[in-house]
Amino acid sequence: MRxxxxxSxxxxxxxDAQVLLASVLGVDRSWLLAHATDNVARDRALAFEETCLRRAGGEPVAYILGERSFYGRSFSVTPDVLVPRPATEGLVEAVMRLYKKIVQYEPLRWHTEEVDSGIVAAVLLRxxxxxPPLLVDIGTGSGCIAVTLACELPETDVIATDVSSAALDVARGNVERFGVGARVNLRRGSLLQPLAGERRPFILVSNPPYVPEKVDLPADVRREPASAIVxxxxxxxxxxxxxxxAWNHPSCYGIAVECRAEQVARFPVVSA
Structure with missing residues (x-):
């Protein structure tokens, strides 16, 4: 078959079909357009049909491929972690702008930047x-935030935490893939528990679960870890x-989180 x-x-x-076929054939999508009438070997055609059945069943493309692009890098992903999304790239960029001194924020006030429709990166500085040269990524999942910040901000170190040991295994693989193991420290635990005794000043960065239970999620999103979404x-x-x-931690210098725009008004009251 061609x-x-x-x-078609x-x-x-x-x-999705183009991405999956390109992966099966080991080519890029532009090759498919240039070779639209080429015949495809039977075993490759069968492999493609299998991936299409998985996709039709609601499995995310990233899980089928085992990887997802994030900020120009290909990260390994499994069903144990949330699929990295463009909105979270916006969260990473918000942190990078702070460190590169592109923006300066008034302390003790939440500042928001829209990163997707109805989704913001919310930033608060003390x-x-x-x-501080230390970033803390809470709920690291695949490690895409921690690894990207380590790569883009070479003067910083990162502590990346997750409650899931399976997620930390995925993150560890990505840390090793991009050669930042000396600067990214993985720790298991919930919220700030892994930071008990941490005295170095840090900025907390997180894409936590923030979707209300009542939201009807798309079929493929329902295949991702619910604990990372809802x-x-x-x-x-x-x-x-x-x-x-975070704000009660004596070493926390600031917070940057991804959330729904309307949730910022319900954040806990902070003071100096």
Whole structure:
């Protein structure tokens, strides 16, 4: 069967079909367009059909491929971790702008930047001054935030935590893939528990679960770890204690989190 025939009969969205066929054939998507009438070997065609069935069943493309691009790097992903999304790239960029002194924020006030429709990166600093060279990524999952910040901000170190040992295994693989093992320290635990006794000043960065229970999620999103997405009736079950614990930690210099825009007004009250 020809390339164009396989794509037209895939039974899934065209963009997904192109990504999956390109992966099966070991080519890029532009090759598919240039070789639309080429014949595809039977074993490759069967492999493509199998991936299409998985996609039609609601499995995320990233899980089928075993990887997802994030900030220009290909990260290993499994069903044990949330699939990295463009909105979270916006959270990473918000932190990078702080460290590169592109923006300066008034202390003790939440500042928000829209990173997707209705989704923001919310940033809070305790005081003005030099930012600490330590970042803490709570709920690291695949490690995409921690690894990206380590790669893009070589003057910083990162502590990356997760309650899931399976997720930390995935993160560890990505840390090793990008050669930042000397600067990214992985720790297991919930919220700020892994930071007990940490005296170095740090900025906390997190993409926590923040989706309210009532939200009807797409089929493929429902295949991702619910604990990394949904957080109670109003989506605040993790955000609220996370922010409270962070701000009460004597070494926390600031906080940057991804959340729904309307949730910022319900954040815990902070003071100097």
């Amino acid at each position: 390339v164009n025939q396989l794509l 009969s895939a039974g899934i969205e065209a963009a 005081e003005r001054g030099t930012l 957080a109670g009736a109003d989506g605040m079950d993790v955000l609220h204690p996370l922010i409270r614990e």
